[in-house]
Amino acid sequence: MSAAELLAGKRTCICVGAGGVGKTTTAAAIALGMAAQGQKVAVVTIDPARRLANALGLEQLENDPRLVSPDRLPGVELRGELWAMMLDPKRTFDELIERLAPSPERAEEIKRNRVYRELSSAVSGSQEFTAIEKLYELAEADFDLLVLDTPPAHSAAEFLNAPGRLTAFLGGGALQALLRPTGVGMRLLGLGAGPVLAALKLVTGVDLVSDVTTFFTLLGGMTEQFNARAARVEQLLHAPETAFVLVTSAQDRPVEEAVWFRESLRRDRMPFSGAIVNRVNPPVSLGEVPLDLPKDLRARLAECTSDHAVLAERDAANIRRLQSAFLDEPILQVPDLPDDIHDIAGLLAIYRVLFDE
Numbered sequence: 116m117s118a119a120e121l122l123a124g125k126r127t128c129i130c131v132g133a134g135g136v137g138k139t140t141t142a143a144a145i146a147l148g149m150a151a152q153g154q155k156v157a158v159v160t161i162d163p164a165r166r167l168a169n170a171l172g173l174e175q176l177e178n179d180p181r182l183v184s185p186d187r188l189p190g191v192e193l194r195g196e197l198w199a200m201m202l203d204p205k206r207t208f209d210e211l212i213e214r215l216a217p218s219p220e221r222a223e224e225i226k227r228n229r230v231y232r233e234l235s236s237a238v239s240g241s242q243e244f245t246a247i248e249k250l251y252e253l254a255e256a257d258f259d260l261l262v263l264d265t266p267p268a269h270s271a272a273e274f275l276n277a278p279g280r281l282t283a284f285l286g287g288g289a290l291q292a293l294l295r296p297t298g299v300g301m302r303l304l305g306l307g308a309g310p311v312l313a314a315l316k317l318v319t320g321v322d323l324v325s326d327v328t329t330f331f332t333l334l335g336g337m338t339e340q341f342n343a344r345a346a347r348v349e350q351l352l353h354a355p356e357t358a359f360v361l362v363t364s365a366q367d368r369p370v371e372e373a374v375w376f377r378e379s380l381r382r383d384r385m386p387f388s389g390a391i392v393n394r395v396n397p398p399v400s401l402g403e404v405p406l407d408l409p410k411d412l413r414a415r416l417a418e419c420t421s422d423h424a425v426l427a428e429r430d431a432a433n434i435r436r437l438q439s440a441f442l443d444e445p446i447l448q449v450p451d452l453p454d455d456i457h458d459i460a461g462l463l464a465i466y467r468v469l470f471d472e
């Protein structure tokens with residue numbers, strides 16, 4: 116099966132998986148392939164390798180997709196359009212606040228707040244939150260397909276719950292009630308955490324009580340918007356036009372994680388389309404070695420071939436294991452290429468495998 120069949124009828128493709136398995140590379144290759152097929156595609160990448168970004172003409176963090184010039188993609192007949200961007204979590208967060216705040220002044224105040232600054236620039240959580248936020252924003256633009264790269268996660272839950280946790284934090288009433296200056300919570304806080312925070316202020320000069328209180332006071336009134344948005348994002352993620360594509364390598368541990376990942380997607384009733392097993396060692400046979408080699412070279416080659424055969428057999432066994440954990444969802448394979456994928460030639464090689472070109 117080719118990636119084109121895997122994504123037939125889909126409007127959103129979310130590439131998920133553990134760290135370093137090839138999510139960013141795969142997302143870019145899928146987007147390229149679907150653009151070659153004639154679609155107008157946008158790919159949102161997260162922390163792409165610098166050279167890959169340069170190859171696509173992404174010189175800096177851009178917070179909106181840029182059209183990748185077909186000149187950069189020699190050898191591909193691009194019938195559609197490829198748009199690409201590198202996610203800027205901080206800016207995406209800021210823009211969300213600007214959009215939802217009741218006035219530009221309020222937005223500025225929120226952005227100056229220390230709690231907001233910490234929250235929006237924290238790596239953990241804010242990448243997941245803003246990636247989904249970006250997806251939601253772009254879903255309203257006129258792309259045929261959005262391909263979303265994601266930060267590394269060990270389970271689907273880790274990726275999927277992060278935005279919810281943050282939204283619950285931003286939109287949830289509990290903390291706000293607790294911190295309302297006149298509320299019971301504040302009195303409780305005054306009795307409990309108060310002295311600690313007051314001591315902290317004395318030592319560090321950081322007035323957390325007032326920063327946190329100000330933060331939630333500023334956000335007051337935006338609660339409903341956060342929650343309504345979160346509900347629509349949930350809808351988008353569960354839509355039948357959405358495809359979760361699991362990317363993994365063929366090694367023992369990542370395959371084990373992939374099985375768990377698939378389980379947690381199933382539990383969350385996410386539209387799961389299949390897996391891409393990347394960097395597979397394909398089987399080789401000595402039959403391919405020319406017979407007229409000198410004897411010692413031939414012996415060394417035989418040694419290499421048998422080493423490789425061990426890896427290839429391990430990969431094949433792991434792929435069978437993955438297959439047995441799946442229902443009937445397809446598993447596509449991409450070979451381990453001799454070099455890192457840091458240029459268009461590498462990307463094209465992956466695209467050709469995925470799309471049977």
Ligand SMILES: Nc1ncnc2c1ncn2[C@@H]1O[C@H](COP(=O)(O)OP(=O)(O)OP(=O)(O)O)[C@@H](O)[C@H]1O
Binds near residue numbers: 137265
């Ligand atoms: N099929 C392949 N053959 C050879 N090298 C590959 C292949 N796929 C990916 N790579 C290389 O593996 C490295 C990791 O790939 P990539 O950045 O796409 O992974 P990732 O899952 O996005 O990582 P992270 O979780 O850190 O974001 C890169 O250096 C890339 O060039």
Ligand SMILES: [Mg+2]
Binds near residue numbers: 139161163265
């Ligand atoms: Mg990546």
